[in-house]
Amino acid sequence: MLETLNWIERYFDEVTDAVFIFKEEQLLVSNQLAKSLQTELNIDPNYLAEVANTSVKQKLSPTDDCFKCSIRNLMKEISIPITLANDKLHPLEYFLIYHVIDADNHIFSLTLKSRGIIERMDQVAEQKQLNQYVNRAHEEERKKISADLHDSIAQGVYSAIMGVRRLQEESLDEASTKALAQIIERQLNDTLTEVKGMALDIRPSVLDNFGLLPALRVLAQRTEENSGVDVEVVGKAETDQLSTNVQSVLYRIAQESIHNALKHAQASEISLLLVAHDHFINLEIIDNGVGFDIPKHRQFNGRSLGLMNMNERVKALNGSFEISSEPGNGTTVTAKFPITHLKGAH
Amino acid sequence: MSLENVDTQHDYQHLVNHIYQVDDFDFVGVALYATDQSTIKWYFVAGNQNEQFRKIVLRSGIGIAGLVVRTGKPFWKNSLQDYEYTDKMYTPIARVESLQNAAAVPIYLSAVKLVGGVLLAGYRSNHPVSNETTSRLSQYLDTF
Numbered sequence: 001m002l003e004t005l006n007w008i009e010r011y012f013d014e015v016t017d018a019v020f021i022f023k024e025e026q027l028l029v030s031n032q033l034a035k036s037l038q039t040e041l042n043i044d045p046n047y048l049a050e051v052a053n054t055s056v057k058q059k060l061s062p063t064d065d066c067f068k069c070s071i072r073n074l075m076k077e078i079s080i081p082i083t084l085a086n087d088k089l090h091p092l093e094y095f096l097i098y099h100v101i102d103a104d105n106h107i108f109s110l111t112l113k114s115r116g117i118i119e120r121m122d123q124v125a126e127q128k129q130l131n132q133y134v135n136r137a138h139e140e141e142r143k144k145i146s147a148d149l150h151d152s153i154a155q156g157v158y159s160a161i162m163g164v165r166r167l168q169e170e171s172l173d174e175a176s177t178k179a180l181a182q183i184i185e186r187q188l189n190d191t192l193t194e195v196k197g198m199a200l201d202i203r204p205s206v207l208d209n210f211g212l213l214p215a216l217r218v219l220a221q222r223t224e225e226n227s228g229v230d231v232e233v234v235g236k237a238e239t240d241q242l243s244t245n246v247q248s249v250l251y252r253i254a255q256e257s258i259h260n261a262l263k264h265a266q267a268s269e270i271s272l273l274l275v276a277h278d279h280f281i282n283l284e285i286i287d288n289g290v291g292f293d294i295p296k297h298r299q300f301n302g303r304s305l306g307l308m309n310m311n312e313r314v315k316a317l318n319g320s321f322e323i324s325s326e327p328g329n330g331t332t333v334t335a336k337f338p339i340t341h342l343k344g345a346h
Numbered sequence: 347m348s349l350e351n352v353d354t355q356h357d358y359q360h361l362v363n364h365i366y367q368v369d370d371f372d373f374v375g376v377a378l379y380a381t382d383q384s385t386i387k388w389y390f391v392a393g394n395q396n397e398q399f400r401k402i403v404l405r406s407g408i409g410i411a412g413l414v415v416r417t418g419k420p421f422w423k424n425s426l427q428d429y430e431y432t433d434k435m436y437t438p439i440a441r442v443e444s445l446q447n448a449a450a451v452p453i454y455l456s457a458v459k460l461v462g463g464v465l466l467a468g469y470r471s472n473h474p475v476s477n478e479t480t481s482r483l484s485q486y487l488d489t490f
Contacts, residue, residue: 152407183460185383186383186460190407193384197405225401227431227438228439229398229442230401262431263430264430266441268398
């Protein structure tokens with residue numbers, strides 16, 4: 001028991017928040033960090049107690065609309081943002097947390113938590129969440145590829161095998177043999193088309209071999225064939241000098257935006273504009289679809305990474321990313337990247 | 347084009363026109379395989395609201411017409427506008443022609459069991475399609 005008390009005392013001294021415990025406005029005990037702060041920053045603990053006190057009074061004041069609010073009365077802690085060392089070069093921002101330990105004996109604690117640390121923790125949490133999203137998206141993508149391989153490719157090859165087996169085993173006359181051969185050829189042809197389409201969806205070789213603009217043209221062509229929707233590509237850019245990363249991200253943004261425009265916006269016309277200027281390259285994807293309310297879609301929707309992913313990818317390469325849309329007025333997605341001077345852009 | 351001469355092409359146009367005139371469909375179309383068997387596209391239509399259909403390349407197994415191509419059997423579906431772009435039932439021709447309900451039957455160019463094309467007809471209104479619609483379409487093909 002004594003041992004445990006020792007540990008608790010040690011923890012109290014070593015914890016990274018400054019803790020003061022008061023009894024009836026008098027400082028009773030404080031931990032190591034609180035003492036250091038007190039000496040280094042010249043903080044009067046009574047000042048902190050007074051700040052907390054006024055704040056508590058304020059919250060319980062009858063002029064407040066929320067007096068007697070049952071939720072507030074249940075709150076054991078009150079936190080107050082406070083800036084210490086105001087006169088110094090780097091003021092320190094803290095949360096002062098007021099906590100009643102023993103109401104009958106008027107014992108309460110004040111804890112100073114650094115706001116910087118709290119913000120950093122929020123960032124870390126956000127990063128973790130994003131990582132999870134990315135992982136989930138990767139898994140979803142694999143699931144889709146696997147399903148496509150199984151449903152269309154494997155099935156097509158299987159039917160072709162069955163056809164060849166029939167050719168071997170059945171004694172068919174010349175006309176039937178020819179017809180069956182034609183059917184098999186058709187099946188293999190369809191399968192080939194599917195394989196090519198999948199390869200294009202996963203990673204277009206055009207992008208690696210011929211650059212961004214031809215890749216966008218192929219994407220537009222394929223979209224038109226699959227959907228019947230008009231996709232126009234207007235380009236005025238030499239993309240040879242562009243880094244592979246930027247080209248890939250621009251391509252993915254175009255792909256995702258087209259996909260969104262077809263799937264969610266029911267667009268009947270989509271325009272892609274790729275224009276290079278002296279120091280930046282700009283890609284715009286404009287559709288005439290139903291549009292959407294952007295704030296509602298900022299959060300992760302549980303299925304696709306969509307907007308959030310696009311934004312993250314662009315930010316990682318120092319670009320900027322913007323979506324403007326409102327219900328009934330189509331959507332415009334803009335991505336812009338800084339570049340060093342492009343050869344032959346003008 | 348899988349058709350040998352201009353006469354048969356003219357005949358398919360004649361067929362879709364005929365069905366469009368005598369029946370109550372809002373759109374009638376025929377898609378045929380290219381000579382090299384690689385692509386299948388809409389060549390003959392009646393009641394179209396734009397020229398978008400020319401851009402579509404049918405995918406075997408996707409959408410009404412694609413399913414008819416793959417299976418060689420008639421197929422019909424109502425409420426087509428409910429399907430999204432990535433769905434297996436997303437039918438591009440229904441999207442560009444705003445068809446709610448449509449039915450399609452295979453076209454066999456010779457006696458062999460090789461689908462040469464698709465005859466599709468549909469409604470922009472809520473007029474439903476059923477087995478009866480596909481058998482009506484088959485009859486048009488038989489008497490053609």
